[in-house]
Amino acid sequence: MWCIAELDEEYITKMEDVLAVYEKPYRSTEPVLCLDEKPVSLHADVRPFRPARPSRSARRDNEYKRCGTANIFAVVEPKAGRHYTCATPDRSAAQFAQVVQRVVAAYPFARKIHLVMDNLNIHCRKSLTDHFGEKEGSYLWNRLNVHYTPKHGSWLNQAELELSLVSRQCLGRRRIPTLEQLDSSIRSWNTEANRNRVHIQWSFTRKAARAKFGYIRKTSKRSKT
Numbered sequence: 001m002w003c004i005a006e007l008d009e010e011y012i013t014k015m016e017d018v019l020a021v022y023e024k025p026y027r028s029t030e031p032v033l034c035l036d037e038k039p040v041s042l043h044a045d046v047r048p049f050r051p052a053r054p055s056r057s058a059r060r061d062n063e064y065k066r067c068g069t070a071n072i073f074a075v076v077e078p079k080a081g082r083h084y085t086c087a088t089p090d091r092s093a094a095q096f097a098q099v100v101q102r103v104v105a106a107y108p109f110a111r112k113i114h115l116v117m118d119n120l121n122i123h124c125r126k127s128l129t130d131h132f133g134e135k136e137g138s139y140l141w142n143r144l145n146v147h148y149t150p151k152h153g154s155w156l157n158q159a160e161l162e163l164s165l166v167s168r169q170c171l172g173r174r175r176i177p178t179l180e181q182l183d184s185s186i187r188s189w190n191t192e193a194n195r196n197r198v199h200i201q202w203s204f205t206r207k208a209a210r211a212k213f214g215y216i217r218k219t220s221k222r223s224k225t
Contacts, residue, residue, distance in 0.1 A: 007213055014150035016217065019206045021114050021147050022158075026079045031107055032114040033077045033084075035099070035123075036159035037091050038167075042067035044177035067177045072186065073099045074162040081197035082106075083190045085166055087183035093127035097137070100128060104143045116147045118154055158200050165198070 021032055044065045071091045075084035084103060088095040100115075107113050117123050123146075129137030149156045170189035176182045210217060 007215065011150040011153065012213075012215060012217070014148060015153055015156060015209060016206050018116055018147050018149055018153075018156045019204065019209060021116065022078075022202050023205055024114075028080075029109065029111045030114060031077050031082075031110055032079065033075060033103060033116070034157050034159035034162070035073065035075045035103075035115060035117040036154070036157050036163060037120070038072045038074065038163050039091065040070045040072055040087070040171075040176075040182060042070055042177055042179070042182065043175040045175055065177075070179045070182055071095070072163065072166065072182075074159040074166065075099060075103060076159055076162040076200065078158045078161075078200035078202060081194070081199040083162070083193045083198070085162060085186055085190055087179060087186050089179055091122070093122040094131045096122045097128045097131035097140075100140055100144070101132070104140050110143075112145045113143055114145045114147060116149065116157055117159070118149050118157060119151065123148075158202055161200050165193075 024030070024032060044067050069090075071088045073086055073088060073095070075086075076082070084099075084106065086099065086102075088099075103115070104113065125137065125141040128140050131137065132140065154160060166186065166189060170185055174185075176185065206217070
């Protein structure tokens with residue numbers, strides 16, 4: 001469900017910026033990626049799971065053991081079908097910095113990497129400079145062209161669709177007890193999704209937004225939108 005508190009100028013400006021990036025034709029030199037996070041509870045079976053057999057369905061006891069929590073960083077390049085989703089111990093600034101480092105390393109020849117994400121406090125330059133130092137952190141941040149979604153505009157982030165895919169296709173209703181098993185499962189899913197080039201088809205445009213929300217956006221003669 002879309003939750004839009006107030007369609008003010010700031011909201012419209014950020015929404016149109018994100019949608020404009022999505023409307024760009026695919027260019028390998030300017031990849032458009034989306035990033036988001038999701039906490040995950042780790043659980044273990046208390047009693048052995050009984051797999052399905054001929055004429056007998058699988059059986060799992062309702063009782064389980066809590067094994068703490070972990071985090072999933074969902075990172076996807078929707079138009080190219082490239083997936084970099086991974087599991088981390090937490091959603092700290094240091095973990096975010098390491099994810100950004102891996103993303104930048106995956107595009108050594110890109111002129112600029114467009115990255116769509118929300119306004120979470122760790123999604124900033126300081127997270128990188130604190131973890132890698134001023135020189136390396138600044139270099140990594142400057143490789144990005146960051147596009148922040150507006151407040152209450154998380155639905156604009158295609159990484160939410162990536163998280164939905166991971167939840168349905170990878171995690172399912174399984175009980176995963178450790179971070180290592182969670183990371184292994186997600187890495188396997190990534191490998192399969194990248195092999196099949198699983199794309200995300202995004203159809204909501206600036207034109208559709210203007211019609212949906214009933215506002216008029218003035219455009220310059222130089223740049224028609």
